[in-house]
Amino acid sequence: MTLRERKKLRTRQTLIDTALEQFTRRGFDGVTLDELCEAVEVSKRTFFRTFASKEDVAMAPAQDLWTLFLAELESAVPGGRTLLEMERDTLLAALERAAREEGWAGRMALAHALAQRTPSMDGHNRHFCESTTRSALDVLRRRFGLGGPDDPRPRLAIDMLVAAFHLAMAGWADSPEPDPADLAARLRDALAALPAALTLVPDEGGAAGVSSP
Amino acid sequence: MTLRERKKLRTRQTLIDTALEQFTRRGFDGVTLDELCEAVEVSKRTFFRTFASKEDVAMAPAQDLWTLFLAELESAVPGGRTLLEMERDTLLAALERAAREEGWAGRMALAHALAQRTPSMDGHNRHFCESTTRSALDVLRRRFGLGGPDDPRPRLAIDMLVAAFHLAMAGWADSPEPDPADLAARLRDALAALPAALTLVPDEGGAAGVSSP
DNA sequence: ACCATTTATGTCACTGAGTGGCATAAGCCT
DNA sequence: AGGCTTATGCCACTCAGTGACATAAATGGT
Numbered sequence: 262m263t264l265r266e267r268k269k270l271r272t273r274q275t276l277i278d279t280a281l282e283q284f285t286r287r288g289f290d291g292v293t294l295d296e297l298c299e300a301v302e303v304s305k306r307t308f309f310r311t312f313a314s315k316e317d318v319a320m321a322p323a324q325d326l327w328t329l330f331l332a333e334l335e336s337a338v339p340g341g342r343t344l345l346e347m348e349r350d351t352l353l354a355a356l357e358r359a360a361r362e363e364g365w366a367g368r369m370a371l372a373h374a375l376a377q378r379t380p381s382m383d384g385h386n387r388h389f390c391e392s393t394t395r396s397a398l399d400v401l402r403r404r405f406g407l408g409g410p411d412d413p414r415p416r417l418a419i420d421m422l423v424a425a426f427h428l429a430m431a432g433w434a435d436s437p438e439p440d441p442a443d444l445a446a447r448l449r450d451a452l453a454a455l456p457a458a459l460t461l462v463p464d465e466g467g468a469a470g471v472s473s474p
Numbered sequence: 475m476t477l478r479e480r481k482k483l484r485t486r487q488t489l490i491d492t493a494l495e496q497f498t499r500r501g502f503d504g505v506t507l508d509e510l511c512e513a514v515e516v517s518k519r520t521f522f523r524t525f526a527s528k529e530d531v532a533m534a535p536a537q538d539l540w541t542l543f544l545a546e547l548e549s550a551v552p553g554g555r556t557l558l559e560m561e562r563d564t565l566l567a568a569l570e571r572a573a574r575e576e577g578w579a580g581r582m583a584l585a586h587a588l589a590q591r592t593p594s595m596d597g598h599n600r601h602f603c604e605s606t607t608r609s610a611l612d613v614l615r616r617r618f619g620l621g622g623p624d625d626p627r628p629r630l631a632i633d634m635l636v637a638a639f640h641l642a643m644a645g646w647a648d649s650p651e652p653d654p655a656d657l658a659a660r661l662r663d664a665l666a667a668l669p670a671a672l673t674l675v676p677d678e679g680g681a682a683g684v685s686s687p
Numbered sequence: 688a689c690c691a692t693t694t695a696t697g698t699c700a701c702t703g704a705g706t707g708g709c710a711t712a713a714g715c716c717t
Numbered sequence: 718a719g720g721c722t723t724a725t726g727c728c729a730c731t732c733a734g735t736g737a738c739a740t741a742a743a744t745g746g747t
Contacts, residue, residue, distance in 0.1 A: 263743080263744080264742095264743065264744090265694075265695075265742085265743055265744080268695090268742095268743090269695075293731085293732065293733085294732080294733065294734090295732080303696085303697095304696065304697045304698075305697095305733090305734085306696070306697065306698080306735090307695080307696055307697075309733090309734065309735080310695080310696085313734095314733080314734080315733065315734090339675070339676045339677070339678055340678075341675075341678070342675070343672075343673055343674065343675055344674045344675065344676050345671075345672060345674070347676065380601055381597075381601075383601045383604065384594075384597030384598050384600060384601035385597050387597060387600035387601060387603075387604065388593055388594075388596045388597035388600060390600075391596065391600065401676075405676035405677050406677055407674075407676060407677075413641055413663070413664055413667045413671070414667055414670050414671040414674045415671070415674070416637075416641055416671075417634075417637055417638065417641065417664070417667060417668055417671035418671045418672070418674060420633070420634075420637035420640075420641075421630075421633075421634065421637070421671065421672065424629075424630055424633035424634070424637065425630065427633075428626055428629055428630065428633075450626070451626055451630070454626045454627055454630060455630055455672060456672060457627050458558075458626070458627040458628070458629075458630035458631045458634065459556075459558060459631070459634070459668060459669060459672065460556055461556065461557045461558070461620075461627045461628070461631060462552070462554075462555075462556055462557065463552045463557050463560065463614075463618035463620060464552070464618050464619055464620075465552055465553075465554070476714080476715075477713095477714065477715090478713080478714055478715080478723075478724075481713090481714090481724090482724080506702085506703065506704090507703075507704065507705090508703080516725085516726095517725065517726045517727075518704090518705085518726095519706090519725070519726065519727075520724080520725055520726075522704090522705065522706075523724080523725085526705095527704085527705080528703095528704070528705090
């Protein structure tokens with residue numbers, strides 16, 4: 262790797278770390294890009310050559326994970342598993358690779374906490390999620406037929422994976438000392454709860470039901 | 475209803491219709507707020523007293539639907555149905571009420587088409603979806619116990635409902651002459667496909683599998 | 688070690704979204 | 718009609734994001 266590339270990557274990492282730290286401490290809206298760039302000693306123009314938006318810099322950990330997921334998906338084989346099981350294992354593999362990066366878990370937890378209390382970050386995050394989902398669907402359709410482009414099942418399967426992941430993440434990021442293995446376990450649990458969620462029956466007569474005595 | 479309120483509502487509707495028309499014709503980014511306000515003969519300041527953002531004005535049809543959904547949910551009764559079935563019927567009821575509004579279907583279709591090709595709109599849309607989901611979850615937990623705040627199933631059930639709705643909407647908005655009854659049918663179909671999506675098994679050996687001959 | 692080429696960075700000026708403050712106008716009530 | 722409330726308009730401002738162009742730094746060949 263050339264010196265140029267290393268410098269660029271280092272600037273990127275510094276921006277991410279500084280942004281996460283400042284946003285967490287003073288709030289997303291409490292930090293202007295000028296201040297962030299000042300702290301990293303980089304021009305605003307350079308910032309926007311590295312990230313597409315103010316939100317993007319704080320979403321980098323999540324983006325990295327899903328990029329790995331897509332890469333892993335290219336080489337996944339069914340092996341008699343359910344589509345959802347295959348996706349689960351692919352995501353777990355991506356998780357394992359992402360977690361090799363020093364300090365990834367901490368960054369991911371900060372990013373998630375920020376997204377929770379910053380509408381615009383949550384929005385960007387979910388839009389990114391959607392485009393990743395589409396890409397994943399393209400890969401799945403290309404590599405396995407899966408009943409043509411009108412079959413609703415593959416799309417629903419990925420959405421269920423994503424829903425389970427968000428659920429797992431919500432619990433994990435709030436826990437003290439977030440650890441990748443714990444996130445993996447939570448993801449498994451959330452996915453295992455899907456069939457029960459489908460058939461869950463609420464108690465008869467809600468507490469404030471219209472015709473309760 | 476007072477004259478003041480009627481005027482305010484009329485301005486709101488005009489803004490929505492004009493925005494949808496202009497955004498569709500010239501693109502979301504191709505229309506500045508100044509131009510939109512000029513066309514409706516309203517100051518920019520007034521625009522932001524009616525809508526929180528440029529994106530919001532085009533998302534109004536969807537917001538109205540989900541607001542109705544939450545209202546319906548307050549008076550829904552289980553009646554021996556699955557939670558997901560109850561949510562489905564509640565959403566169908568909201569849909570029916572929303573569709574009474576003259577031209578709602580057309581606005582909804584335009585709004586969806588715009589969100590498809592405008593990242594920032596998609597992001598806002600999905601964030602709004604998430605906050606609605608949370609509110610719905612609050613209502614469900616308040617009215618029916620549903621196994622405490624740590625039970626993952628209710629959350630997953632709503633996410634499945636939303637996933638099915640998005641899927642139904644995607645097919646519906648692209649169809650010629652979008653009609654509310656058709657959207658309802660598509661929603662039923664998408665929800666009915668959920669169990670199959672959960673157990674779908676891909677063909678063995680992907681087309682570009684790593685170890686294919 | 689030097690120079691030409693390529694590529695990253697910085698500077699400046701600009702557009703457009705969104706906000707606060709305050710004056711004015713429009714609707715409301717008796 | 719006239720005082721009261723509330724919506725609207727206007728002005729100046731902050732800040733995210735972009736385009737054009739100059740400058741600096743890395744690379745590769747000699």
